[in-house]
Amino acid sequence: MAIRLGDEAPDFTAETTEGTINFHEWLGDSWGVLFSHPRDFTPVCTTELGYVAGIKDEFDKRGVKVIGLSVDPLGSHEEWSRDIEETQGNKVNFPMIADPDKKVADLYDMIHPNANDTQTVRSVFVVGPEKKVKLTLTYPASTGRNFNELLRVIDSLQLTATHKVATPANWEQGNDVIIGAAVSDEEAKELFPNGWDAQKPYLRVVPQPGR
Numbered sequence: 001m002a003i004r005l006g007d008e009a010p011d012f013t014a015e016t017t018e019g020t021i022n023f024h025e026w027l028g029d030s031w032g033v034l035f036s037h038p039r040d041f042t043p044v045c046t047t048e049l050g051y052v053a054g055i056k057d058e059f060d061k062r063g064v065k066v067i068g069l070s071v072d073p074l075g076s077h078e079e080w081s082r083d084i085e086e087t088q089g090n091k092v093n094f095p096m097i098a099d100p101d102k103k104v105a106d107l108y109d110m111i112h113p114n115a116n117d118t119q120t121v122r123s124v125f126v127v128g129p130e131k132k133v134k135l136t137l138t139y140p141a142s143t144g145r146n147f148n149e150l151l152r153v154i155d156s157l158q159l160t161a162t163h164k165v166a167t168p169a170n171w172e173q174g175n176d177v178i179i180g181a182a183v184s185d186e187e188a189k190e191l192f193p194n195g196w197d198a199q200k201p202y203l204r205v206v207p208q209p210g211r
């Protein structure tokens, strides 16, 4: 069944390149990113894993654990990791789930049979510390994902989880934000005592809180 925003992220136990992992236990109180790859030893996947390994400290800074998946077995992941390090210059520094029986891929609806009935699409699930799904992305096999965009969305998710604001189009850290629609002007006066720019009654712009 499709996984929707706000659903609990399905739990599973799986073999990974860093040993057997129970997903919820492994996440602990952290945020998480679970992302799938169609196959080992494929070019776009190779660049994606190498890139994510290179920006792992950016996920760490945000308290986000990263875990990859492909339907190939563990030995294949280990052999492929050597190619990734050789060609991308970064050693894979997060666990990769080996899912040859497609248990996790099916649980997360990562196989879209009308696209390909044996390989996963490029799925991304961002999971919050309470294990709820905060973001889903689905890319085709032929298009590598933009992991800087993923970091940007995580910044927005983490900001909006702790402040009653929303982030506008193309928002990045430090840019102005929008007071949440459910916040009355009375409440907004308490939350934003320095006021706001009311471009419309429903479009109230304030500096990013907490900076």
Ligand code: BEZ
Pocket (backbone or CB within 6 Å): 038, 039, 042, 043, 044, 045, 046, 141, 142
């Ligand atoms: C790739 O990673 O390059 C790839 C994988 C499956 C289908 C197409 C491309």
